[in-house]
Amino acid sequence: MYFVDVILPIPVEKAFTYSISEAEYSFIKPGMRLAVPFGKNKIYTSLAIRVHQEEPRIYEAKEIEQILDETPVINPEQLNYWKWMATYYMATLGEVMRAALPGAFLLESETIIKRLVQTIPEDIELEDEEALAILQAFEGRTVLRISEVMQLLDRKKVLPIINTLIDKGLVALDQEIYEAYRPKLVKYVRLADSYKAEDKMHEALDELDRAPKQRELLLTYFSLQARSKKPLKAKELQAQAQASSAQLKALVDKGIFELFELRQDRISYKGSDDTQVKNLNDAQSAALATINASFEQHEVCLLHGVTASGKTEVYVNLIKSYLDEGKQVLYLLPEIALTTQLVSRLQEYFVNKLSVYHSKYTVHERVEVWNNVLNKQDKAQLILGARSALFLPFSNLGLVVVDEEHENSYKQYDPAPRYQARDAAIVLAYQQGAKVLLGSATPSLETYYNASVGKYALVELKQRYGNILMPENTIIDIQDRHRKKKMNGHFSEDLILAIREALQEGEQVILFQNRRGYSPVLECKTCGHAPQCPNCDVSLTYHKHRGQLRCHYCGYHIAMLEKCMACGSIELDTKGFGTEQVEGELRQLFPDHNIGRMDSDTTRGKFGFEKIITAFEQGEIDILVGTQMLTKGLDFRNVTLVGILNADNMLNIPDFRAHERSFQLIQQVSGRAGRTQKRGKVLIQSYNPHHQILQQVSVNDYEAMYHEQLEERHIYKYPPFCRLIKITLKHRDFQKIEEASVWMGQALKNVFQEQILGPEPPPISRIRNEYHRNILVKIPRKQSLEKTKKAILKVRTTFSSIAQFRSVKIVLNVDNY
Ligand SMILES: Nc1ncnc2c1ncn2[C@@H]1O[C@H](COP(=O)(O)OP(=O)(O)OP(=O)(O)O)[C@@H](O)[C@H]1O
C-alpha cells in the first residue's frame, strides 16, 4: 500500500493522505501537483509533500485522480518558506498555497473552461466519445464549469479528457486578457537648437520670404511660445496657423523645426541618449559603496533618501552588480498598476533580464514567469512584482529590493495569509542567503527603529539629485482665511494665487485630497438626519457626477435624494468634501485649463490609471487632483506646485499610526514638486496649523517626527515595543456577536491579563450586514511569540467547540498594522 500526503488549497489545518499505486509512488515527488477528489463531488489541485507507506488510521484514503506535473513546480525551499508563513501569520498551509500558486495551477471544480472553436474541425480525430460529448455540451454557451462536465459524464475523473481537449486547442481554461498599455504618442514641435539665437531667427524668417505660409507658421510658433512655456503640440500649431502638415513638414525638413515625442524624450531627458545605467553622482556613489560594505555585516540595509534624491538609480546599479554575478533579484513594489512609470524605467535598463509578475497578466503569462524563475531562465533574472512575487520559485536569490518600504499596501489584509510582504521578504532573503535593501524617503517607524538599534544598516541620501532644493513648504491656516473671508470654496486665496502663477509659467500642479466622491456626508438642515448604508455602519457618500449616494464599503448606492428621508425637508446640506468637489471648484476657478482627477472612481476602467498619468506627462492636464494614489513614487518633470487641501482629516483617523501615516503621505505628495529643475512649492491647508506633524513636515524633519512618535509608542505600548495580534469576530446577529466576543475576551484575559484590549466595535462596526468586534493582544518583546500564538489557538479551539458560537467567523491578524 502506497500513500501520498497533500496540501489542499483550503483552510484546513492538516495535510490529507491519498492512496496511490506503486508506479505512482516511485514517480511522485514532493512539489508536484495532483488532482484529488474531496468532499462529496469536488476536485481540487493539491500539492504532494510526502510519499510513504503508512496507512491513515482515522479515514480510508481515497485514490488520487491524476498527476498534473512531470517534475515538481515548487522547490523544497519554498515549502519551508510556506511553513514559516503559515506558522508566523497563523494561517493554514492550504491558505498559503492558494496565495502562492498562480491561479492557473489551481484547477478545481469551479474552474471555467472555454470553447475555442465554433465547430469541431474535421481533421481532428476524437477517438473519445466523451470528448465529443463535452464539446457538444457547450451548445451555444461559451463556457462550462468542470463540475458541470463531471455531472455530464457522471464521474469525477474528467481532467484527463479535458486535458486532451486543451492539448488539441479545442478548449482553454478561462483567462482574463491583459494587454500592455501603449500610450498614444503625441507629436510636439520645437525650434531646432541651431535656430535659437536671435540672428539665426531673423535669418530663418528672411529665408522664408518666398514661402509665406511657412513664415506664418514660424511666427505663430513664436507668439504661442511667448504666451506659454508649455510644450507645443504639432496639431495645435497647425490649427492656430491654419497650416497643413506638409507645410509643417517643410520646416522640419529645412531643419528649422524639430518634432519630438514627450514620452520618449522623458527618458533621455538629462542629455544622455543611451539607456546605459546612469552615472551616479558623488552622493549616490557613496551611498552605493556604503550599502555594499554594510552587507558584509548586515542582512538588511535601509536606504533613507529624501524624495527625488535618486534612490532608483542606486537600486539600478546595485541590481546590476548582482545580475552580473548570475544571481536572481527580486524588486518589490507596493502596487504594480500604480508604478507603470518605474516599470518602464527599469525595462529600459534590463530589457532582456526582467520579467514583471502582475496579477493583471493572463493566468498563462503568470505561469510562464513562474516556470522561467523555476528554470533559472535568463529573462527572469530580475523580477518586478507586488507582494505575491515573494512566492516565485527562487533558488538563487541574491538581492531583494523593497521600494517604498513604508507603504501599507505591503500588508495583505484579506484573505489569509495576512502577511506583511516587506517583513516576509526579509525572511525569504534570510532563507536564501540573500541581502535586502529597503528604500524610502519616509521609512516606517519600525524599520527606522531597527536601523537605529543596529539591527539593519542605515544609509542616507540627504540631497535631491542635481542639488535641487527640497520644496518650500507653507502651512495655511484656513480658519484664519475663513475669518478674513479669504476663502473661495475650499481654496485659500494663497493657494489660488500660487496655482495661477504656476499655470502662467506653463507649469503643472498637483492637488491632494484624501477622500473621493463629492462629499462624505449629506445632512438634513432641518432634522440633522444623514442617510446611512443599510448594510454597513457608515453614512453614504454623495457622488455628484453620477447623482448618487454610495457606500464605499459595500458598493450599495441609491439615487441622490430630493428631500430628507426622515422629515421630508428639501434643505439638504453636504459636509466635508472629496476629490470630485475639488475638481468642480477648480473648473470654475480655472475655466481655461485642463483639469484631471485621479482616484479609484476615475481609474477603474481598463488602463484608467495609465491614461491619466500619460495625459499628465504629456501636458494635456494642467492640474491633477487626486487621493493618495498620487503619492506612489511618481516622477513628473514639470510639476512645481503641490497643494494639500485639508491635512486634518488624515490626522484625526483613530489609529495609532495616523500621525506617522499623515507625515508620510504629505511628505510623499510634496515630494512630487520641483523634482528636476526649479525648486518646488508646497501649500498645506489646515485648521490646525500648529499640529506638531504639520510643523515637522513643513521643515522636512523626519527625525523629529520619529522621536516623538517613538516616545508615544513607548508610553502606550505599541510596536516596535510590543507585537500585536488582532482577533476579529464577525456575525450577522448582534446578540451573538456580543456574547461571543465577551466570552472570547474573557478567555484571553484569563491567560494574558492586561495584555488584552477589547472586545471593542471598530470605527465601522458593521460591514455588509456583519457585525465586527475586535480584540487586540499586545505581546511584550520578551514574551515568546510562539507560546502566545499557541495559547490563542487553544482559546480559539475551545471557542469553536461551543455550539452556539460555531457560526461566528474568527479572523486572526498577526502584525495587523
Ligand atoms: N545619476 C543620475 N543621472 C541622471 N539623472 C538622475 C540620476 N539620479 C537621479 N536622476 C533623476 O532624478 C530624478 C529623481 O530620481 P528618482 O526618481 O530616482 O528619485 P527617488 O529618490 O526614487 O524619489 P522618490 O522617493 O520621490 O520616488 C529622476 O528624474 C531621475 O531620472
Ligand SMILES: [Zn+2]
Ligand atoms: Zn455599505
